[in-house]
Amino acid sequence: MSYYNSFYKKTARIMIVVCGLLFSVFSFVYLYVFQREVLEALHYSLAHGKTRFAPVASAIVITLILLLVRWGMNSMLGLKGSIRALSYVPSFLMLCALTDVGRNVYISSFHSCWPWLLPLLIAVFIAVAYWLRRTFRVQLNREGSVMGVVNGNLFIILALCVATVLCGNTDRAFHHELQAEHYLHNHAYDKALHVGEKSLEATRTLTALRTMAMARTGTMGERLFDYPQYYRSDGLFFADDSLETLRYTNDSVYSLLGAEPYEGEGRTAFLRNICYKGTGKHISLDYYLSALLLDKNLEGFAVAVSDFYEEEDTLPRFYREAMTLYQSLHADSAFAVRDTACLRRFMEYREKEKEYTASAKERENWMRRHYGNTYWWYFDYQN
Secondary structure, three states: OHHHHHHHHHHHHHHHHHHHHHHHHHHHHHHHHHOHHHHHHHHHHHHOOOOOOOHHHHHHHHHHHHHHHHHHHHHHHOOOHHHHHHHHHHHHHHHHHHHOOOHHHHOOOOOOOHHHHHHHHHHHHHHHHHHHHHHOHHHHHOOOOHHHHHHHHHHHHHHHHHHHHHHOOOOHHHHHHHHHHHHHHOOOHHHHHHOOOOOOOOOHHHHHHHHHHHHHHOOHHHHHHHOOOOOHHHHHOOOOOHHHOOOOOHHHHHHHHOOOOOOOOOHHHHHHHHHHHOOOOOOHHHHHHHHHHHOOOHHHHHHHHHHHOOOOOOOOHHHHHHHHHHHHHOOOOOOOOOOHHHHHHHHHHHHHHHHOOOOHHHHHHHHHHHHOOOHHHHHHHOO
8 A cells, every 4th residue: 555655646746747847838839839929919019019029038938937826826725636737727827818819909909808807717716726625625635546647637738728729819810910020020021921822811911011021022023913912902001990900000001112192192093193203212113013903904004114114124024924914905015025935824824714614613713723823813813
């Protein structure tokens, strides 16, 4: 019997270490890998951008604090046996409070239910734990099976991990927006353009952030239609609703362009005016030409290209594709594209389109897989 008691106590000590290790690994990975962008957004909002966010240090410090909370909680409650891991409940609740952040994180009236809900839940947990400890005092003090101790504590830890993940922000689109915003803020424009690049989902905020990154790298004409474009020329700007924007707003775009629209002035008209009047920065031309392409205004685009480019100039890729399409519709076009590779691919595009005789939706999907990163596909199929 004394051997069993010694083995049981040794197993209990090992379980304490194992549970602590499992919690530490989960907390660090969850905060640093899966919720880093959300944690940074919360930090920026609470600190009003006055301090710099350190993701590794933040994840480590928070994890250590949560371990201390667990130690204090267990010292208070004295939980034993197969339910000892319940002392991690307040720590997991704090993880939920830190990562249950939505799109309103940056607005001035941002508020969360957690400042009052978290203390309430912890108080309820402590009260229930005290009551259970009194009610089942005999059972808790009795030494059960070793496997019961191991399985009970591991189940509690795993269940709390799953509940925390479900409670935290799992909106993939929101995470993509925050990632792109982070890279844009740190001048890592190429990394911003890699965020969600394989996904067909793209919010208006993410689309506008990508456009800003392309503008910073001078690649709008080369990369614009490498990404889904669902918002026409509106996608070049952020929505006016503050819940759909993050740290960057339309003021950020106007600062990039070097001019602001007059009250009531349409955005395409604004871009045209600053290009022809020369009041905007050089990137304004790419914004204007991109707006015309996104609105499928080939006539206006051809006029602008003739006005701002010489015929011997080498146009960016999507401008060449648009002018190739315009030439196919207007044989008398004065601005001729002489890129044989582009012309050859356009002829191939038209031939494949005629060959594929399945339903309209199947043809659209097939053409997307093979030509979805061309302006031609956007012009013909994107609503």
